[in-house]
Amino acid sequence: MLLLYGDHHDHDESPPRDGGTGSWSKSRDFANDPQRAAAVAEASRADRERYLTSGLLPVDCRFCHVTVTVRRLGPGHTAVQWNTQAVQRCAYFSEIRESGGDTARARACPKLSDSIEHAAAEGYLDHPDDD
Numbered sequence: 865m866l867l868l869y870g871d872h873h874d875h876d877e878s879p880p881r882d883g884g885t886g887s888w889s890k891s892r893d894f895a896n897d898p899q900r901a902a903a904v905a906e907a908s909r910a911d912r913e914r915y916l917t918s919g920l921l922p923v924d925c926r927f928c929h930v931t932v933t934v935r936r937l938g939p940g941h942t943a944v945q946w947n948t949q950a951v952q953r954c955a956y957f958s959e960i961r962e963s964g965g966d967t968a969r970a971r972a973c974p975k976l977s978d979s980i981e982h983a984a985a986e987g988y989l990d991h992p993d994d995d
């Protein structure tokens with residue numbers, strides 16, 4: 865599960881594409897060469913994967929003691945990757961489950977948000993290669 869935070873909107877948002885090259889449709893150029901097309905599609909997928917997972921840093925929920933991976937997308941935008949174990953062990957999500965709620969609709973563990981904010985404030989989430 866991937867949760868995205870933003871300061872000035874209320875809805876989920878997709879992470880930005882890399883540089884806006886808009887080159888995902890290039891595989892069309894290789895219509896006569898299925899193998900090449902497949903290779904290009906695979907490379908695009910790998911690129912996207914790398915983009916989405918690069919810079920992921922583990923942050924511990926200091927309340928539930930679960931670890932999620934966090935990537936800072938920009939000022940006020942943080943992507944949080946919850947693994948299954950974290951979702952199961954997080955006390956906040958457990959509470960929602962026990963009261964019959966839907967964890968998929970839950971924003972995030974507020975305690976973890978605190979931990980992430982703290983990590984961000986300490987510069988832990990800043991990457992030297994980012995601008």
Ligand SMILES: [Zn+2]
Pocket residue numbers: 925927928929954955956957973974975976
């Ligand atoms: Zn938690």
